[in-house]
Amino acid sequence: MTAATLVLLISVTGCQKLKARDQLNKGVQAYKSAKYEEAINHFEQAVNDDPKLPMARSYLATAYAQQVVPDLKTPENMKMANLAIENFKKVLIESPDDVNAMKGVASIYFNIDKYDNARKWQQQVLQADPNDAEAAYTIGSIDWRLAYRNAVKELTAVGMKDNGEGNVKMPKKTCEAITSENTPLVNEGIQYLNKSIQIRPSYDAAMAYLQLMYRRQADFACGNKEQLKATMALVDQWSSKAMATRKANEEKKNKEATQGVTMK
Numbered sequence: 001m002t003a004a005t006l007v008l009l010i011s012v013t014g015c016q017k018l019k020a021r022d023q024l025n026k027g028v029q030a031y032k033s034a035k036y037e038e039a040i041n042h043f044e045q046a047v048n049d050d051p052k053l054p055m056a057r058s059y060l061a062t063a064y065a066q067q068v069v070p071d072l073k074t075p076e077n078m079k080m081a082n083l084a085i086e087n088f089k090k091v092l093i094e095s096p097d098d099v100n101a102m103k104g105v106a107s108i109y110f111n112i113d114k115y116d117n118a119r120k121w122q123q124q125v126l127q128a129d130p131n132d133a134e135a136a137y138t139i140g141s142i143d144w145r146l147a148y149r150n151a152v153k154e155l156t157a158v159g160m161k162d163n164g165e166g167n168v169k170m171p172k173k174t175c176e177a178i179t180s181e182n183t184p185l186v187n188e189g190i191q192y193l194n195k196s197i198q199i200r201p202s203y204d205a206a207m208a209y210l211q212l213m214y215r216r217q218a219d220f221a222c223g224n225k226e227q228l229k230a231t232m233a234l235v236d237q238w239s240s241k242a243m244a245t246r247k248a249n250e251e252k253k254n255k256e257a258t259q260g261v262t263m264k
Contacts, residue, residue, distance in 0.1 A: 020050030024059070031063055039063045057094075061087035061104055070111040081112045099128050106138070115142045136196035137206045143189030144209055147182040147216045154178050166218035166228045175222040182216055189213045202249055207242035211235050 027042030043060035046053055064084035069077050085108050091101040106121035119142050125135040148162075154177050155162055160170055167175075190213050196206040214234045221228035 016049045017053070020046045020053045020056065023049060024053060024056050027056075027059060027063070031059065031066075036063050036066045040067075052094075057087055057091050058098075058101065061091060061101070065104055065108055068108060068111055071113060073112070078112065081108050084108050097128055099125055099132070102128065103135070106135075110138070110142070115146060118142060131199050133196045133199040133203055133206070136192045136199065137203065137209070140189045140191075140193035140196065140206065140213065141209050143185040143192070144213050144216065147185040147189065147213070150181040150185075151178050151216060151219055154181070164215045164218075165232065166215075166221050168221070168223070168228065170219075172222060175219065179220045179222065182219065186213055186217050186220075190217075202245055204242050204246040204249055207238050207245055211238035211242060214238065 023042045023046035027039045027046060030036075030039035030042060040060065040063045043056060043063055046056040047060055050056070061084050064080050064087060067080045068084060085105055088101045088104040088108075091098055092105075095101070102121055102125045106118045106125065109115070109118035109121060119139050122135040122139050122142075125132050126139075129135075151167075152162055154174050155167060155170060158171055158174050160167065160174075170178075190210065193206050193210040193213060197203050197210070200206070211234075214231055218228055218231040218235065221231065
């Protein structure tokens with residue numbers, strides 16, 4: 001009886017594993033065809049049939065993530081975001097060093113406007129892989145977004161719009177408020193953006209954000225003309241470098257594409 005029961009159990013388990021793999025394969029095909037709802041159904045079934053099946057949970061989390069619309073706060077969209085985060089975190093329980101799962105969590109938090117959480121997860125990515133240029137770049141871009149929001153908030157309160165060149169006409173109290181709120185963000189952002197460029201010297205997007213970050217630093221001059229002049233010089237320097245690097249990257253990409261064509 002015991003032996004027969006064991007054989008039956010092994011048979012059932014093996015059958016479940018085969019069903020799980022079949023569902024995984026069907027889910028991958030649906031995902032590749034951008035049929036994300038169908039893919040989710042297959043991946044969910046695969047996980048139910050075999051919770052330990054490699055990649056099934058990761059694919060499920062990624063399929064949920066594809067359904068998340070950035071900056072949309074509807075209940076359905078937030079549900080998808082939370083399901084994606086939940087499943088990426090389950091992947092990390094089994095594989096704590098899975099950088100792609102960490103990035104998945106960070107990306108979802110970024111898309112639903114939870115920038116502090118997104119920053120923390122990108123910092124975890126850098127702990128796992130100190131040479132991840134994209135993680136450093138993303139932290140810098142988050143810092144800029146938050147600093148920009150702060151500046152616009154303070155300027156709007158006194159009936160002004162941001163001119164990106166130090167806002168020299170803003171009241172002293174507004175300048176002091178912006179300086180207080182944004183100094184930590186600007187300093188950290190410059191640090192991480194420089195890090196991303198050190199890792200990837202041709203990172204033109206990071207250079208573009210670096211010049212934007214220096215525009216936020218220009219707000220701190222508060223009437224000091226020399227300080228403003230020095231900061232705006234950095235803006236011009238990185239703006240020019242970003243454009244030149246972008247042009248060089250595009251030329252390299254076009255050249256590689258042309259070389260890949262065989263003429264008959």
